[in-house]
Amino acid sequence: MTMDFAGVRTLVTGGNAGIGRATVVELLARGADVCTIDLTIDDVPSEARALTADVSDAASVQRAVAELAADGLDVLVNNVGISFEGGIEHGDDDDWARLWNVNVLGYVRVIRAALPELRKSPSASIVNVSSCTADVGVRNRALYSATKGAIKSMSLSMAADLIDEGIRVNCVLPGTVDTPFMWELADRSEDPEAKRAEYHARQPLGRMVSPEEVAFAIASLASPRAASSVGTMLAVDGGLGRMLA
Template sequence: MGRLDGKTVLITAAAQGIGRRSAQLCASEGAVVIATDVNAAALAELATESPSVTVRRLDVLRRDEIETLAAELADSVDVLFNCAGCVPDGDAADTTDDVWQQTFDLNVRSMFWLCRAFLPAFRRRRAGSIINMASVAGLKGVPRRLAYGASKAAVVGLTKCLAADTVADGIRCNCICPGTVDTPSWRGRVAASHDPQRARAQFEARQPMGRVGTADEIAWMVVYLASDESSFTTGASMVVDGGWSM
């Protein structure tokens, strides 16, 4: 018997990295998974791996696409995992207005749109779990992550306010705050650095455990928050960071 038997989980940014592993692990634990992303080709590959995973192309920057999807599926969704995001580099001197806006649009506003679209159905059923992807960078200062850190701090605040607004409706809302995790996005940032070998070593050294995390280690937290095992948990920021924030 799976930990998520009988549940339907909708995941954004499910084509790679943490979103993809979350889709795979949720399906392995018995959930019906609706995996969404803008990368239709990568989604198609994911769909071949499990009969429990269905895929839908979704641009989370398009409110009309979100509302259309929610109108079709919200009544059947038990868990919403907002995983989409970006990690721009920059401090106050070189973060442009465009980068700031793009970061908040993807990391925060799209999450707000998705929560708002799915909440009415959750409220009607007096049940539902919302999981938002935050970051340790939203809890502590990280050099050259100004827009990213500010946006992830906003995700923590959004999560707590949603939890407070919906706890009486039987809805739970929590966020996950990872440290550095080995994903295609992270590998791309390392490869694009001036000295990739040195950059990788620096990322590993700042984690007290001496390594970066794996997508599995974050995805299992998604499974926990999606399951009834976490039924007494709401408004929490679940830190999974190898001790970086100690």
């Protein structure tokens, strides 16, 4: 494996499980100095520095980022997110506010806390994790899709705003990823096994995307070797975003 992240200081949000943990593992293997924040950190790889933090709380984010980025920061990966199943009529105002607070404002809080250190880096990079639901209509995902569409649009605007400061911003749009996040959604259904089979079947590839595949895409965009990748919206969705029947 290439060591293109040797000496690169990285911060990954949500590094305790799923895409976030796979990204921590990928970056460590490529030589990065990795730190992460999450609500719990019991399963973060021991080689990474980790602190508990709640992205829905600005003070919590500021404290953790200030400590972890005290020696500088080159790469930020925003990954934390929660889901909600239902159409436009489902969920009350509190549900909508909760998802918006975590999925969108959570990214904003972390970015704002990290930018002072990123501005000092000679090869600064931000990768935001959105979703293929930002590009394609998926049933019963109105609220979730709204937040992920916001992340995609925000990433494009950020790329334009920050490029003059030497900070690259890109975005990854995964399909249905085989993570504890999806297992929990399936477990809430009347038939969890059938729901998991449905998740696999709706991918044109015939299976859910693996967290490691998304992590590879994130690292590829964040790498100093991708210095001309700016404003890229990279789908890692097994064809879901372009071949949904």
